[in-house]
Amino acid sequence: MNELKNVNYGTAIRQGFQYLMENHSNVFTIGQGLWSPWYVGNSMTDLDKEFGKERVLDTPVSEHACTGAAIGASLCGYRPIVIHPRVDFMLLAVDQIVNQAAKWGHMLGGQARPAVTIRGIINRGGEQGAQHSQSLHSWFAHIPGLRVVMPASVQDARDLLIASVLSDDPVVYMDDRWLYDLEADLPLATDIKLDNQGPKIIKQGKDITLVAASYSVELCRQAAELLEQQGVSAEVIDLRVLNPYDPNEIVSSVGKTGKLLAVDGDWRTCGYAGEIIASVVEQLDKKVIARRITLPDAPAPTSRELENIYYPKVDEVVSAALSIHNRV
Amino acid sequence: MTIPLETSLHELADPRRELEGIEVTQYSQDELNYFYKTMCRIRTVEQVLAQLVLDNEVKCPCHLGVGQEAVSVGVSHALKTTDYAFGNHRSHAHYLALGGELEQLMAEVFGKVTGCSKGMGGSMHIFTENSAFKGAVPIVAGTISIAVGAGIAAKMDGKQAISIAYFGDGASEEGTFHESLNLAGIYNLPVLFVCENNLYSSHLDINMRQRGDRIARFADAHKIPSRVVDGNNITEVENAARELVKIAREGKGPVFLEAVTYRWLGHVGPHENIDVGVRRSREEIDAWKLRDPIKRLADAMVASKIATLDDLREIQVEVDNEVNQAVIKARNAPYPEKSALLDLVYA
Numbered sequence: 001m002n003e004l005k006n007v008n009y010g011t012a013i014r015q016g017f018q019y020l021m022e023n024h025s026n027v028f029t030i031g032q033g034l035w036s037p038w039y040v041g042n043s044m045t046d047l048d049k050e051f052g053k054e055r056v057l058d059t060p061v062s063e064h065a066c067t068g069a070a071i072g073a074s075l076c077g078y079r080p081i082v083i084h085p086r087v088d089f090m091l092l093a094v095d096q097i098v099n100q101a102a103k104w105g106h107m108l109g110g111q112a113r114p115a116v117t118i119r120g121i122i123n124r125g126g127e128q129g130a131q132h133s134q135s136l137h138s139w140f141a142h143i144p145g146l147r148v149v150m151p152a153s154v155q156d157a158r159d160l161l162i163a164s165v166l167s168d169d170p171v172v173y174m175d176d177r178w179l180y181d182l183e184a185d186l187p188l189a190t191d192i193k194l195d196n197q198g199p200k201i202i203k204q205g206k207d208i209t210l211v212a213a214s215y216s217v218e219l220c221r222q223a224a225e226l227l228e229q230q231g232v233s234a235e236v237i238d239l240r241v242l243n244p245y246d247p248n249e250i251v252s253s254v255g256k257t258g259k260l261l262a263v264d265g266d267w268r269t270c271g272y273a274g275e276i277i278a279s280v281v282e283q284l285d286k287k288v289i290a291r292r293i294t295l296p297d298a299p300a301p302t303s304r305e306l307e308n309i310y311y312p313k314v315d316e317v318v319s320a321a322l323s324i325h326n327r328v
Numbered sequence: 329m330t331i332p333l334e335t336s337l338h339e340l341a342d343p344r345r346e347l348e349g350i351e352v353t354q355y356s357q358d359e360l361n362y363f364y365k366t367m368c369r370i371r372t373v374e375q376v377l378a379q380l381v382l383d384n385e386v387k388c389p390c391h392l393g394v395g396q397e398a399v400s401v402g403v404s405h406a407l408k409t410t411d412y413a414f415g416n417h418r419s420h421a422h423y424l425a426l427g428g429e430l431e432q433l434m435a436e437v438f439g440k441v442t443g444c445s446k447g448m449g450g451s452m453h454i455f456t457e458n459s460a461f462k463g464a465v466p467i468v469a470g471t472i473s474i475a476v477g478a479g480i481a482a483k484m485d486g487k488q489a490i491s492i493a494y495f496g497d498g499a500s501e502e503g504t505f506h507e508s509l510n511l512a513g514i515y516n517l518p519v520l521f522v523c524e525n526n527l528y529s530s531h532l533d534i535n536m537r538q539r540g541d542r543i544a545r546f547a548d549a550h551k552i553p554s555r556v557v558d559g560n561n562i563t564e565v566e567n568a569a570r571e572l573v574k575i576a577r578e579g580k581g582p583v584f585l586e587a588v589t590y591r592w593l594g595h596v597g598p599h600e601n602i603d604v605g606v607r608r609s610r611e612e613i614d615a616w617k618l619r620d621p622i623k624r625l626a627d628a629m630v631a632s633k634i635a636t637l638d639d640l641r642e643i644q645v646e647v648d649n650e651v652n653q654a655v656i657k658a659r660n661a662p663y664p665e666k667s668a669l670l671d672l673v674y675a
Contacts, residue, residue, distance in 0.1 A: 028484070054484070060514060065473040065507030072477020072491070075462060076412055078484070080477075095504075099467045100474065107453040108463055109446025110672040144673050168675035244674065 003187055010180040012154045013043035016161035017081075019189040021051045024079060027165055030057040030070055031083025031119075039085050040121065041180050067093035067118065071101050071170070074116040079165050087120040087174065088131050101170035102145035117164040122176040122214070122265075127307060130299035135265055137213065138272040140172045141243040147171040147194060148242040152217035153202075154184035156240060163194040176215045176265075198241050199249040205235035208259040208325050210317070211250055211276050213239040216263040223317035232325050242272060247279035254280045259324045260290040263317055268294040289324050293317060333548055335540025340558055340588040341527055343615035350561050350628040357634050363405070363562050364629065364640065367397040367622045368647045370421045373430065376651050377420075377437060377451075378598035385659075386437055388450035391418040391466075395560075395592040398621035399524050400425035402565025403492070403585065406573040407460050412478035413492040414471035415464030417452050418524075418591075422494050427459040434654040440661035447664040448672060460492075469495060469502035472521070476508045479517035479582070490518040490576045498529035500543045509550040512582035519582040520572055521547070524559065527588075530595040533607040547584035559587030560621040590616040 007015065020027045033039025035048050035058040048056035059066045063084065070082035084090035090097075097118055105113045124133045141148045147169050151157040157175060164171035171194065202217070203224050210220040217238045224234040235253050254260045260280055262273035273292035281288055293312045301307050339345040352360055374394050380386040400421035407413065407426065415422040423433055428444060436443025437451045445455050452466040462478065465471060475493030482489040499505055500523060512519045523543045527534045534541045547554040553575060555568040565587055572583035592613060594601025602608055629635040 030480075057480075057515070060507070060510055062504075062507035062511060064504045065476060065511045068470075068473025068504065068508070069477035069480055069511060072412075072414075072474035072479075073481040073484075074477070075474070076478050076481030076485075078481050095467060095470065096473065100465065100470055104463070104465070105675065106672045107445065107449050107465065108455040109443075109448040110675070111446070111455055111457060112463060113675045147674070 003185065005185050006183050007154055007186045008180060009154050009157045009182040010042040012157040012186060013161060013175060014045060014047070015186065015189065016158040017044060017047055018050070019158070020162060020165050021047070021055060026078045027081070028055040028057065028078060029081040029083060030059055030066055031085070032059055032061065033085050034058045034083060040083060041177060043175070063089055063092035064096055067096040068100065070116045071096060071114045074114040075112055079115050081117040081119055081165060084118070084120045086123050086132055087136055088134050090120045097146070097172070098143050102143045105169070106145055113168045114170050115168045116170050118170065118172045120172060120174045122174055124178060124300065124311065125307065127302045127304055128300070129302035133300035135174065137174055137242055138266045138270065141245065141272060143243070145170070146243060148174070149194070149240060150174045150214040150242060151240070152179065152214050152238050154182050155186060158186060158189060159192050160197065160240065162189060163192040163197055166191055167194040174214065178215045179218065182218070198246045199237050199239050201235060201249065201253065202238045203234070203236040205233035205257070207233045207257055208261060208321055209235045209237065209250065209253040209257045210261050210263060210321065211237045211239065212263040213242060213272065214265060216265045216312070219312060219314050219317050220263055222314045223321060226314065226318050227321055230322070232321065234321060245275070245279065247283070250276065251280050251283045254288055255284055255286070258286060258288060260288060261317070261321050261324060262290070262292040263312060264292065264294045265312070266295060267297050268292065269297055289327055291320055291324055293320055333545045335542050335545055337541045337556065337588055340556070341541050343590070343612065343619055347558050347561070347619065350563055350624050352563060352628045352632055352634065355563065360625070360629055360634055361643070363401055364622070364625055365643050365647065366401045366425055367562070367625070368644055369430065369650065370397045370400070370424050371622060372647050372651045373424065373433065374420060376655060378593065381598045388437060388439065388452070389596050390437065390451045391596045392593045392598070393418045393421050393591055395616065395620070396524060396526060396589045397421055398562040398565055399522070399559045399587040399589055402562045403522055403569045405566050406569040407492065408489070409458070409460050410487065410489045411460040411492060412462050412475070412482065412489065413460045413494065414462055414475045414478065415494045416468070416471060416496065416499070417466035418496070419454060419464035419494065420451070422464060423454050423456065423461050426456070426461040428454070428456045428461050430650060431654045431657055435658040435661050438658040438661070439663060440658055441664045442661040446668070448668065469499035469504050472499065472508040473504055473511070476512045476517060476519055479512060479519040480515065482518050488577050490520055490573060492520045492522060494522050494524065497523060497525040497527065497534055497543055500546060501537060506546065509546060509552060509582070513550045513552055516581040518576040518579065520576055521582065521584045523584070523586045525586055525588050526591045528591070528608065531604050531606065536606060542586070544584055544586040552582050552584045554584035554586060556586045556588065559589030560619045560624065562621060562625055590619070592617065
């Protein structure tokens with residue numbers, strides 16, 4: 001594989017699968033829609049033709065058993081990736097993810113680890129409504145034993161997938177269809193250790209700290225450019241790894257700026273934005289002005305007028321950041 | 329033409345009716361002694377545990393399978409250490425029958441670091457590194473699909489290993505049971521499904537939960553070959569398991585064994601739970617005790633002059649000593665370090 005120019009996010013995910021299946025013979029993938037071009041965007045196109053239907057398994061409509069099967073295979077030396085084309089349907093497998101995968105290692109004394117990657121695809125907008133639009137990463141990040149990653153960049157789309165699959169722990173990897181058209185150049189792929197990955201500053205600044213994961217990072221990145229034009233220097237931190245959560249980068253940034261805006265594409269109550277703020281406030285003695293932007297605490301609507309006010313937008317991030325910045 | 333599904337277990341589920349005696353002629357003396365001793369070991373461990381719970385020395389929930397010993401011992405005899413077996417909440421017998429260390433099981437139930445799960449699991453979460461027993465956890469039906477996944481691994485490895493899912497009749501009411509049968513079937517996986525049908529969920533009689541008490545009817549629906557056996561007859565279990573395992577090992581897909589049995593004690597803990605079950609009665613328990621799998625094997629061994637009563641008593645004495653030693657060691661062993669609480673969350 002050579003360095004690649006102008007790769008989009010969806011293709012980068014596919015590059016991750018390709019790298020893993022070429023270099024690690026114990027990797028296979030299982031889930032609904034893997035033999036169909038319309039199920040998982042361009043993120044897995046023709047993998048079955050390249051690596052064979054024995055390593056790319058399309059499945060019956062059985063989220064629970066397929067996830068359990070991936071866990072079982074992972075306990076016997078394989079590194080499966082189980083695909084859930086929508087997070088909403090992945091909830092049918094929550095028992096296997098939360099009761100089994102997350103706890104297996106701990107409850108059996110660390111002697112066996114399900115090295116399974118559970119890929120959940122977030123697929124919002126388009127009037128799809130309450131049962132086709134959820135993300136729920138805060139839920140999954142709540143569970144000790146699960147690692148939860150959310151790539152926001154093209155390179156992370158590939159590299160966090162590689163790191164997830166090579167981790168000895170169960171990992172929930174969540175990608176967002178709204179990011180699939182992002183483009184960037186991709187350096188050569190290599191094996192990556194997930195242990196060494198964590199929140200990362202993607203734009204430096206001195207006036208305010210913006211923290212987000214996944215698509216919300218894109219909102220913050222664009223907001224930071226607009227803020228710059230208004231003379232406000234925003235530091236943007238991409239969480240990347242939500243669990244286990246390492247707040248150090250964020251704490252030191254807010255230590256510098258004193259101002260924090262957490263932007264999260266999940267619900268507010270018991271959500272990740274609250275966790276970000278709490279983790280910073282409890283570690284800093286200085287005064288911190290903190291706000292959060294989240295989804296409203298309501299199921300996703302279908303009607304376009306309601307959908308339009310449901311998802312946070314760049315201008316909301318800009319005006320929230322300005323209102324914090326202007327407070328003394 | 330439609331063939332009606334057989335839904336009833338008939339005399340297998342009715343302890344007032346007499347079953348055939350145990351046929352031992354096809355087995356060597358060593359094999360029969362092994363069956364007898366292993367069943368005695370399992371029963372003694374569980375009876376001792378029941379007493380330790382009564383004495384308040386063991387606190388973790390213990391789901392005891394006294395009366396069901398023949399199933400695990402019979403099935404395990406058909407397996408290899410390279411197979412992958414997964415259990416459930418009631419898995420002491422699965423663990424011991426597959427060669428799990430008795431001392432480590434006892435220590436685990438005591439919550440000690442010398443236990444088979446390093447003191448992190450207790451009775452309900454048990455594991456072995458070196459036998460086919462790859463783990464038991466108590467969410468009902470939780471390991472059925474995990475065993476199917478082990479079947480995927482076994483098929484990919486191509487070394488004729490098989491996987492085994494142990495579950496009870498209650499688990500057959502969970503949706504994932506059907507998902508798992510279907511998945512194993514459509515992928516043609518080498519999985520042995522073992523249903524220990526003891527006719528009760530935690531408290532409800534099977535006839536109050538299902539229209540039919542024969543669980544193998546679900547295997548029929550998925551076109552999976554099955555055998556329904558007297559689960560208190562060790563050689564009948566062993567024969568059926570061996571026949572089914574051969575099919576799975578030869579790559580001919582999943583197989584299903586239903587072993588009809590009965591637990592003498594309640595769902596969890598040391599009591600008979602006559603007052604807990606809606607139908608469970610003193611008469612029923614007493615009738616089932618006449619089908620005691622250990623006594624039936626002993627009778628057959630004595631009748632065919634393979635062993636004398638004294639020989640069998642000697643085996644029981646050996647087992648008693650072994651179990652007593654394990655209890656003493658477990659009592660004296662240390663608890664896990666406090667650091668284990670956080671250190672074991674991630675690899």
